[in-house]
Amino acid sequence: MLVLSRKQGESIIIGNDIVVTVLEVRPDHIRLGIDAPRSISVHREEVYLEVMRENAAAVATADRDAPVLRRTPPARRERGAGASEEGSRPDLGP
Amino acid sequence: MPTALTSDAITGERVLTFEDGIPGFEASRRFVLVELAEDSVFQLLQSLDEPGVALVVTVPWLFFPDYAPELSEMERRALGIECPEDAIVFCAVTLDAEHETIYLNLLAPFVVHAGTRRGRQVILTDSDYPVRAPVRMVAV
Numbered sequence: 001m002l003v004l005s006r007k008q009g010e011s012i013i014i015g016n017d018i019v020v021t022v023l024e025v026r027p028d029h030i031r032l033g034i035d036a037p038r039s040i041s042v043h044r045e046e047v048y049l050e051v052m053r054e055n056a057a058a059v060a061t062a063d064r065d066a067p068v069l070r071r072t073p074p075a076r077r078e079r080g081a082g083a084s085e086e087g088s089r090p091d092l093g094p
Numbered sequence: 095m096p097t098a099l100t101s102d103a104i105t106g107e108r109v110l111t112f113e114d115g116i117p118g119f120e121a122s123r124r125f126v127l128v129e130l131a132e133d134s135v136f137q138l139l140q141s142l143d144e145p146g147v148a149l150v151v152t153v154p155w156l157f158f159p160d161y162a163p164e165l166s167e168m169e170r171r172a173l174g175i176e177c178p179e180d181a182i183v184f185c186a187v188t189l190d191a192e193h194e195t196i197y198l199n200l201l202a203p204f205v206v207h208a209g210t211r212r213g214r215q216v217i218l219t220d221s222d223y224p225v226r227a228p229v230r231m232v233a234v
Contacts, residue, residue, distance in 0.1 A: 038168045041114070043217050051202040051217055052118035054225050058149035058186035058199070059119075062138055065189040069150060069196075070131040 116215045150187040197226040
């Protein structure tokens with residue numbers, strides 16, 4: 001692992017176009033700013049690992065439990081109850 | 095309530111392209127959606143690159159009508175999504191058969207552009223949605 005010392009306000013550059021800047025340093029945490037091309041996704045590691053585990057669990061569910069899901073519908077809400085066609089789309093923000 | 099997912103527009107032979115793969119299955123770039131059973135609320139997101147990889151998925155609004163994922167500007171641009179109608183959204187499902195509960199991953203929905211069929215598993219930023227949102231199964 002490459003180890004670098006940086007002060008508040010200083011940055012490192014990864015590759016040609018990823019810049020990580022130390023914005024704030026506190027006793028128990030630091031704040032980082034990350035400038036990266038939009039094709040690069042940036043996540044907190046523990047969140048990414050959690051999503052990995054859930055994806056693996058969804059594959060295991062398909063392998064092991066597809067027969068259960070085929071015959072046992074979950075408590076599906078009534079059609080149209082609170083979910084309009086409009087509501088079946090993501091809120092894309094302002 | 096017709097959903098984009100269960101229409102012929104998305105299931106069947108149409109290939110969905112996830113250029114970055116999905117977390118845990120980075121080698122899987124091409125997927126198809128397959129109905130789990132006739133009239134099922136579940137589909138399989140079947141990888142064409144890794145035949146052993148198929149995730150159970152569903153339309154989140156069937157179970158969580160108020161679900162309102164917000165895509166970041168970055169994600170919208172990466173997928174070319176300009177209006178809500180461009181996006182097809184579904185979530186991974188896991189089952190706890192013993193406790194008769196399914197769980198939807200609301201934190202990381204799959205978002206596919208309806209026109210280009212390019213998609214991503216979007217991890218919502220600074221969202222309180224859980225990776226395991228429980229739904230009770232109907233006793234039969």
